[in-house]
Amino acid sequence: SSELLDPGIECLPAQREVGAIAGTASFGLGRLFARLEPPHDGTVSVAETRIDGLADHLELPVSHTGLVLSRPVADAVARFLHQGRFGD
Template sequence: MASTRVLLVHGLWYGRPGMLPLAVRLRKLGWECELFGYSSVFGRAAENVERLADRARKVDGDRLHFVGHSLGGLLILKMLAEAGGVVPGGRVVLLGSPLNGSAVARRMAGNRVLKPWIGQAEALLDRGVEGLARGREIGAVAGTSSLGAGRVVARLEKPHDGTVTVAETSVSGLADHLELPVSHTGLVLSRQVAETVDAFLRTGRFRRSCD
C-alpha cells in the first residue's frame, strides 16, 4: 500500500483533530493517512470543495481513498461529482453522512438562535446529495446508539445515532451499507468502526461480525 493514501475529512464543528483517533487506528492497520481541515461553519461549500479537490490532487500516491464523517462525507461526494476526473481513483467511506439531508440541520436553520451555529454548512446538509460519483465504490456506516444533542433539536426517526437517522444515510448506488451500535461521535472513536473501514478500503465490502 506504499502508493495508496487515505484522506480523512471531518464533519461540522469537529476540525482536523476530530479525525485523529480514527487516523491513529487506521495507521496501526497499515494505512498512510492525511487529515483535511476546512471551515465547516463559515466556509462556503464551493470554496471548501475547491480546496479539497486541490488537496486531493496534490496527495502523493497512485490511489487515494476518502473517509468522511457526517458533513465531511457530503463534501467529499460533491467534490468527486465536480472534480473526480482529476483525482486519483479509490474507495469512499461515509460515516454518519446524511445523504438524504439532515432533519437536525433543517431544524437549526429554521431557528434564528441556532442558525448561526450551522452557518454555510446548511447548503450541503439541507438536502444532502443528488447522486453518487460514478466509477467509485462508496460505502456508508450508520450509528444506532441514540446519544447526542441532535435528538433535543429535532424529533428523529429511529434508529439514529443521536444526530443523523439511519434512513438519512442510505441512498441507491452504495456498494455497501452497515449499521453499528455507536453514536454520531462514536463513529470516529470506535475501534469496530476503524476495523470495518479498513475492510471496505481493502475489499469494497464492510466487515460484519459473522465474517
C-alpha cells in the first residue's frame, strides 16, 4: 500500500485539508501476506499513514476493517470535517 501513498498529497489544492486515521489493532489478513512494521491495523502500518502535508493524524485501537465500523472513527471524521482537526 505504501506505493499508493508515496506521491503524497501535493496534487490537492492548497486550501484542502487532509487527515489520516490509522488503526493499531493488528487483526487482518494483511499480516499473513506481508511483514508489517508495528504498530499496524493488520493491513497497513501506522508509519505508512504518516504523509507529509497532513493537517492532522490520529491513531485509534481498531483494525483495518474496524475503521469503517467504529463509532470513535466516525466521531473523529465528523470533528475533522467541521474543524479541520481530529481533536477537540
